[in-house]
Amino acid sequence: MTWKKKLLIGLVAATLLLLLTLALMPSPIPVSTSQVQQGYFAEVVEDEGRTRLREPFTVTAPIHGYLRRVTLEPGDAVLAGMPLFQMEPVPAPALDPRAREQAREAVFVAGARLEAARAEQEARATQYTLAQVEYERAEHLHQRDLVSSEERDRRRAQRDATRAAERAARHAVEVARFELASARLPLEIADGQRSGEEIAAITLEAPIDGIITRRHRRDEGPIQAGEAVLELGNLDDLEVQVDLLSLEAVRVRPGMRVVLERWGGGDELEARVRRVEPAGFEKVSALGVEEQRVWVWSRITSPREAWEHLGDGYRVEARFVLWEGDEVVHIPTSALFRDQDRWAVFVVEEGRARLRSVETGRRSGLRTQIESGLEPGEWVITHPGERVGDGVRVESQQ
Incomplete structure (x- = not known):
């Protein structure tokens, strides 16, 4: 066998061996990945709220x-x-026959009292006139030393007493006249005799x-x-009322920054926490869970022109900024898992998953701050499954 044939057989065998090796090798596991980011990061608490007037008047x-x-x-x-x-x-109620008859009798009695008071006034006026004449006569005789001083003083006292009695009788006539007018009023209203008069009104x-x-x-x-x-x-003093879970409200402080979003306008609004109420209350959630809630009040600080169409009782979503910082390394929280007693992630390096321990910091929603263990720009696996392990080949789906 020539060396050319031997070389050809060797190449064919190597090719078959390579194909067999590739066929037996496990295929890369498809995974979703996310890049480690560095930039602005804020720890926030979010919840739904309502606008309220700070000082409403009813x-x-x-x-x-x-x-x-x-x-x-x-x-x-x-x-x-x-x-x-x-x-x-309040308008006078309608009078039934019995009430009408009683009203007529009251008018008759009031009229009789008025006539008696007038007669008493005339009698008192006559007595006063007589007492005045007797006093003047006694004064004239006293000047001629024909009447003693005691007699003159007695006449003066009688005159003053009758004058006071005459004045009292005159006032009694006025009282009787008012009583008669009050007794006539129900009958006049019932008969429609006062419909044309102007009724006094109270203006608020x-x-x-x-x-x-x-x-x-x-x-x-x-x-x-x-x-x-x-x-x-005054809508210029509009503020936002949010009921937070008590375990979140204890971290909120007056003066903290609040971002109002999804309120119907285009841009987000700025606000500041004004007050966190010291007493909580119980509220049943939509799932039937009993929760302890705390009212948190925030005042809008954005220019009035930015929210001029916002009114009382409108819905907003408030994001309370507990902490914020720039140049912060952070990743999706879904990439973290517990490895023994430490937090860890899988980092994609040259097509393989590499286990790496990390130190975590603050969490905010779906993102977590990384204090050490990762560098910006690296790729981590989110939602790693049971098939993902250290050194396993992976294929990023992003």
Whole structure:
């Protein structure tokens, strides 16, 4: 056999051996990868909230009465001192035959009292006139030393007493006249005799410059004392109310930065935490889980022009920035797993997965800060399965 044939047979055998080796080798495991990034990173807490007026004003009826039609509507601007609505006294109820007869009797009694008071006034006036004449006569005789000083003083006292009695009788006539007018009023209203008179009304005024946000009553009709009619406030003082889980609220502090997003406008809004309430409350989630929640209030700091169409009770999503930094190395949280007592990741190096321990820092949603163990630009495997191991060939699907 010539050397050429031997060389050809050797090449064929090597080729077959190589093909057999490649056929028996396991194929690379397809994996999803993500690049290690370095840049801005923030630890945040996110939740849904509502806008609220910091100092809303509810205008209520001060007394029982009859509300006139409210013409102001939500969205109308008002100035302090501007009339909001008017109230009238409660209309007199209709009189049944028995009540009408009792009212007539009350008018008759009041009229008799008025006549008696007038007669008493006339008698007291006559007594006062007589006492005045007797006093003047006694004063004249005293000047001629025909009457003693004691007699003159007694006449003066009688005159003063009768004058006081005459004044009291005159006031009694006025009281009797008012009683008669009050007794006649139910009958006059029932008979329609006072329908043309102007009825005095109470006008409620705006306490501040602001805008009407809600109207609880519009149509006229009876109203009870304390019943709400209008709500108003100043939209420039709008703030955001968010109920956070208590384990997240304990990390929030007044003055922290808040980002408001998905509120309906184009750009995100800036806000600052104003107050974290010290008392929590229990709330049942949509899944039926009992949660302890805490109210957190934030004031919008973005220019008013950026959120001029935002109103009271609007939905927003708030992102509370607990910590933020630049040039921070971070990766998807899904790439991390526990290897014994340390955190680890699989790094893709030359087509193979390499196990590497890392030191983690802060977490924020789907991203985690890496303090050591990785360099920016490296590729890590996200959601590594059971087939992925140290040194295993992998194929990135990204």
